[in-house]
Amino acid sequence: AKSGGRGRVEFFSAPLFDLARRSMELEDELRRALQRHEFVLHHQPIVDLATGRVQAVEALVRWQHPQRGLLAPGEWLAVAEGSGFMAELGAMLLHESVGQWSRLARVHGPQVSVHVNVSAAQLRDGRFAEEVATALADAGAPPERVVLELTETQLLMVHDALVTDLGRVRDLGVRLAADDFGTGYSSLAQLTTLPIDEVKVDRRFVAAMAAEPRSRAVVHGVIAMAREMGLAVVAEGVETADTAARLVEAGCPAAQGYLWGRPRQVVDLRPLDAPRGAD
């Protein structure tokens, strides 16, 4: 921080310094949390709108904090993302999420898929395909029952190495989903350059369907486009029966949201372990 002699440290404004220090403290706390097995996975159903059956579940991380209780990812996940810690946490979450597949299949049936959120940090070192292969091998989970969710932020820097790596991941038999679809400026471009199998329509459009004709048009447009491209579609953030009915009317095949259930602990977990073979 201090470069160029005495006094230069004043370059940092006090609030910025506080923020940096707070992030460092949080980062230390997160590292301890990993060692103490304080991270747990909750699951939220993704429902087939034609049959009402649970076709998949999305694994969502929570921090079981000893003092502050169960923490959904907010500030702390952003700090982990910015810390160099997220590659390790992400690898662990991937490993555990895939590892839970057989228990999820016992609850929901063998057709159920598990959706896993992937962090940008996991895509940085060009070894993501290896990481996925290891998780699949350790779990003995069918690759076609695993969907990896990538957001705009993860895919923003589309470069040849990433395209190659994601191609290798998909060659393993897993599927790739574009998460929060429609919110980023390059979403559409990604569908033409990356091996995406599924789009998850961002909840801001879905939630606004009833009230805003333009959001409704976005949802209808994405569904039509996905059908044309042969992609699967999931509408996110469905909270009301009215929205669900509109989605059915629009020909949307699947949806997820509080209407069918909040994320909760579906399977009884042993504490999350650190990933095997983590470097």
Ligand code: C2E
């Ligand atoms: P996301 O991937 O878009 O996940 C969906 C978020 O929407 C979840 O928030 C879920 O609880 C929430 N949600 C689901 N249905 C509804 C609804 O009907 N209404 C509303 N208002 N919200 C709904 P959550 O669990 O707090 O996760 C926030 C974000 O943190 C996720 O957004 C994802 O980007 C990230 N995240 C969560 N778990 C993981 C993980 O294991 N690894 C990584 N890398 N990121 C994760």
Ligand code: CA
């Ligand atoms: Ca997601």
Ligand code: CA
């Ligand atoms: Ca999403």
Ligand code: CA
């Ligand atoms: Ca690694």
